Each structure stands twice: as structure tokens, then as C-alpha cells.
Amino acid sequence: MYMVAAGEGITLTHEAGSHMPVPGVVFRPIDDEKEHARFSVVWSPQNRSPALHNLLDLAMHMSRLRRRDDLTARGQTMPSSFPAQTPGNREAGSACL
Numbered sequence: 001m002y003m004v005a006a007g008e009g010i011t012l013t014h015e016a017g018s019h020m021p022v023p024g025v026v027f028r029p030i031d032d033e034k035e036h037a038r039f040s041v042v043w044s045p046q047n048r049s050p051a052l053h054n055l056l057d058l059a060m061h062m063s064r065l066r067r068r069d070d071l072t073a074r075g076q077t078m079p080s081s082f083p084a085q086t087p088g089n090r091e092a093g094s095a096c097l
Contacts, residue, residue, distance in 0.1 A: 001025055039063075 004011055005024035018027035039059055043052055068078050 001011070001013075001017075001022040003009055005022050007024075012030075013027075015029075041056065041059070043056075064078075071078055
């Protein structure tokens with residue numbers, strides 16, 4: 001939170017985190033889950049953190065579900081060639097979902 005307070009970025013936190021005020025940080029609720037946001041990540045190939053890989057797995061899964069839902073709303077289906085992202089075929093580096 002101190003990097004956020006210093007103007008070095010933003011972060012997502014759970015509601016309980018907003019009850020611990022940090023000078024210079026404003027908490028804003030995210031109420032409408034229908035909105036989509038572009039999510040980009042960059043990571044080191046040496047980072048073997050289970051937390052990082054769990055986050056990447058979740059982001060890829062949510063991205064795939066969103067694409068499927070968008071296609072379904074237009075009466076289309078997900079192409080069978082659409083790659084499934086799994087820990088085994090995800091290369092370290094970067095992704096934009």
C-alpha cells in the first residue's frame with residue numbers, strides 16, 4: 001500500500017483491507033462485475049512462486065470464460081482451436097488478457 005500512497009501504482013484488495021487506512025490511499029469499491037477490464041502481467045522466468053502461477057491460471061480461466069460468454073451472447077461458439085492455457089504450456093514472460 002505504501003507504493004500506492006507514493007503514486008507508484010494501484011492495487012486490488014479485499015474489503016477488509018479498506019478498514020486499515022493508509023495516508024494517501026483512497027479505496028474505491030468495484031460494484032459492477034459486468035464490466036471487463038484489460039489485465040496485463042509481466043513476470044520473471046525465474047519466478048516459480050505458486051501464488052503467481054495460481055493468479056495466472058485464474059486470469060487465463062476467467063479470460064476464456066469471458067470470451068466464451070461474449071461469443072454465446074452473439075450466437076457463436078468458441079473455436080476448437082482456441083488454446084487452453086495450463087501451467088504446462090504457459091511460458092514465463094508476459095500476457096495480456
